[in-house]
Amino acid sequence: xxxxxxxxxxxxxxxxxxxxxxxxxxxxxxxxxxxxxxxxxxxxxxxxxxxxxxxxxxxxxxxxxxxxxxxxxxxxxxxxxxxxxxxxxxxxxxxxxxxxxxxxxxxxxxxxxxxxxxxxxxxxxxxxxxxxxxxxxxxxxxxxxxxxxxxxxxxxxxxxxxxxxxxxxxxxxxxxxxxxxxxxxxxxxxxxxxxxxxxxxxxxxxxxxxxxxxxxxxxxxxxxxxxxxxxxxxxxxxxxxxxxxxxxxxxxxxxxxxxxxxxxxxxxxxxxxxxxxxxxxxxxxxxxxxxxxxxxxxxxxxxxxxxxxxxxxxxxxxxxxxxxxxxxxxxxxxxxxxxxxxxxx
Ligand code: GZL
Ligand code: ZN
Numbered sequence: 209x210x211x212x213x214x215x216x217x218x219x220x221x222x223x224x225x226x227x228x229x230x231x232x233x234x235x236x237x238x239x240x241x242x243x244x245x246x247x248x249x250x251x252x253x254x255x256x257x258x259x260x261x262x263x264x265x266x267x268x269x270x271x272x273x274x275x276x277x278x279x280x281x282x283x284x285x286x287x288x289x290x291x292x293x294x295x296x297x298x299x300x301x302x303x304x305x306x307x308x309x310x311x312x313x314x315x316x317x318x319x320x321x322x323x324x325x326x327x328x329x330x331x332x333x334x335x336x337x338x339x340x341x342x343x344x345x346x347x348x349x350x351x352x353x354x355x356x357x358x359x360x361x362x363x364x365x366x367x368x369x370x371x372x373x374x375x376x377x378x379x380x381x382x383x384x385x386x387x388x389x390x391x392x393x394x395x396x397x398x399x400x401x402x403x404x405x406x407x408x409x410x411x412x413x414x415x416x417x418x419x420x421x422x423x424x425x426x427x428x429x430x431x432x433x434x435x436x437x438x439x440x441x442x443x444x445x446x447x448x449x450x451x452x453x454x455x456x457x458x459x460x461x462x463x464x465x466x467x468x469x470x471x472x473x474x475x476x477x478x479x480x481x482x483x484x485x486x487x488x489x490x491x492x493x494x495x496x497x498x499x500x501x502x503x504x505x506x507x508x509x510x511x512x513x514x515x516x517x518x519x520x521x522x523x524x525x526x527x528x529x530x531x532x533x534x535x536x537x538x539x540x541x542x543x544x545x546x547x548x549x550x551x552x553x
Contacts, residue, residue, distance in 0.1 A: 308328060435462065
C-alpha cells in the first residue's frame with residue numbers, strides 16, 4: 209500500500225533524527241546511522257516520531273457529545289489510548305463536519321502518527337483524506353463510514369453493521385404483528401441527516417417490513433440523535449396522528465425524549481405505543497427493563513480496544529482487514545431486565 213512505503217521512508221527519517229540526536233542503537237544493520245536515511249523497514253514504521261518522546265501520537269476527531277452512546281464511545285477511546293501508552297489528541301466537533309475537517313488538518317500539521325475519526329456524515333471527506341495520505345499519515349475510521357470511492361484513503365473501518373441493526377428492529381416488529389388484520393401505523397425518528405447510521409438503519413428496517421403491507425411508516429423525521437429533538441419531533445407526530453401504534457427511533461436518546469412526549473400526552477409508552485430503539489446504553493436498557501421500550505438493538509460503543517490494536521498493527525506495517533465489524537445483540541424488555549445490572553455502559 210502506497211502509504212506504507214511513505215511510512216517506511218518516514219521511519220528512516222525519524223531513525224536518522226533519533227541517531228543524529230545521539231540516541232545510539234542501530235538501524236538493524238549493525239551500524240548507527242549518520243548518513244542519508246535508508247528505507248529502514250526494520251524500525252517497523254513510524255513509532256512515535258511526532259511526539260518526540262517515543263510515544264505514538266494518535267489524533268482523534270469525535271462527532272460530538274450528542275448521546276449516551278457517544279459519551280461511552282469517547283470514554284472507551286480515551287481509556288484505551290491511555291492503556292496503550294499513546295499520546296491522544298482528542299477533538300469534539302459538536303456534530304459539525306467543518307470542525308472535524310479542521311481537526312484532521314491540525315493533526316496533519318502536528319505530524320500525528322495516525323489519525324482516526326468517526327465521520328458525522330458520509331460525504332465530503334475526500335479532500336482532507338487525500339491531504340492526510342499525501343502527508344503519509346494513515347487514517348482509521350471508527351463507528352461511522354464515509355462514501356469515498358477511493359478506499360486507499362483509509363486503512364480500515366471499525367464499526368457496526370447499521371443495516372443489520374435496522375433489519376433486526378424490523379424482524380422483531382414483523383414477528384410482533386404477523387397476525388395483524390389492520391394497518392399498523394409506525395412513526396420513525398431518524399438519526400442525524402446524512403449520517404451512515406441514519407441512512408442504513410432506515411434502509412435495513414424498511415427492507416424487512418416491506419413484506420407486510422399492514423406495517424406502514426406514516427411519519428419519519430430526524431431527531432438528530434438527541435433527547436431534546438426526539439421529544440420535540442414526537443410531540444409533532446402525536447399532534448398529527450391520533451393512531452400511532454409503533455415508534456422506531458434510531459437511538460435510545462431520541463426514544464427517551466419521545467417517551468417524555470408520549471407520557472405528557474397521557475399515553476403509556478410500551479403499551480399504547482410500542483417502542484423500538486437502537487444502542488442499548490444504560491438509560492435505554494433501564495427504560496426497557498421498565499417496559500417503556502419493548503425492543504432494543506445493541507450498537508456497541510466500546511470501540512477503543514479494537515482501534516488501538518489497529519493503530520499498532522498499521523504502524524507495525526501489518527496488513528489489517530478493511531472492515532472490522534463489532535459484535536452486538538438485541539434485548540426484549542425481559543432480557544434487558546436480566547442483564548441491566550452488569551451493563552458496562
Ligand atoms: C452509531 C453511532 C450513533 C449512535 C447514536 O454507531 O454513530 O451516534 O447510535 C450516536 O446514539 O449519537
Ligand atoms: Zn395517522
